[in-house]
Amino acid sequence: xxxxxxxxxxxxxxxxKKLTVTCSQNMNHEYMSWYRQDPGLGLRQIYYSMNVxxxxxxxxxxxxxxxxxxxxxxxxxxESPSPNQTSLYFCASSxxxxxxxxxxxxxxxxxx
Amino acid sequence: xxxxxQPPSMDCAEGRAANLPCNHSTISGNEYVYWYRQIHSQGPQxxxxxxxNNETNEMASLIITEDRKxxxxxxxxxxxxxxxxxxxxxxxxxxxxxxxxxxxTSLSVIP
Numbered sequence: 108x109x110x111x112x113x114x115x116x117x118x119x120x121x122x123x124k125k126l127t128v129t130c131s132q133n134m135n136h137e138y139m140s141w142y143r144q145d146p147g148l149g150l151r152q153i154y155y156s157m158n159v160x161x162x163x164x165x166x167x168x169x170x171x172x173x174x175x176x177x178x179x180x181x182x183x184x185x186e187s188p189s190p191n192q193t194s195l196y197f198c199a200s201s202x203x204x205x206x207x208x209x210x211x212x213x214x215x216x217x218x219x
Numbered sequence: 220x221x222x223x224x225q226p227p228s229m230d231c232a233e234g235r236a237a238n239l240p241c242n243h244s245t246i247s248g249n250e251y252v253y254w255y256r257q258i259h260s261q262g263p264q265x266x267x268x269x270x271x272n273n274e275t276n277e278m279a280s281l282i283i284t285e286d287r288k289x290x291x292x293x294x295x296x297x298x299x300x301x302x303x304x305x306x307x308x309x310x311x312x313x314x315x316x317x318x319x320x321x322x323x324t325s326l327s328v329i330p
Binding site: 111116130138140142144149150151152154157165166197199204205207208209210211212213215 | 264
């Protein structure tokens, strides 16, 4: 089944403890992207990648890192999480410009 | 700021067509219009997209005005399962792929 898989689905962590949210797609998509969703603020793009080793900032990149070492994986790294990064995170992938994004099921992160 | 504006909420009777409008008056010539929907806190689901021409797929139809400044998503026979937040976005992929989601339209399908 074609899908975007995020792990974990739920995570509670403490301030300052580095964490990684993994994202993997099995559709050979070129484009991948990370979003966070907060009440009243909607979906905001964190980082995106248009190909292996090509990443760029979205609207809210502060406090996050990403890497794209292989086409299928696009992990989101929080080096020193803070409570304001408590959010619902979505990874998405797309074949190209004329194709819509396929979203993962989301990762609900709580930083205490 | 989002490049699209949508009404915050709409109701539709079950079995009737749901027509969701979107304004994108500053759209550029190479920007596509995309529609997604999100049910509760699930991942957004792609519905349809278009550049200039009207489009139809198994889920919906997309009507884009000739000047491309607005569009309408049509769900021909709304069911209770179509209750969701619907997002209209514009997207161009050149040397970048920035996407901005607005607050969307919360559609309630009423029995």
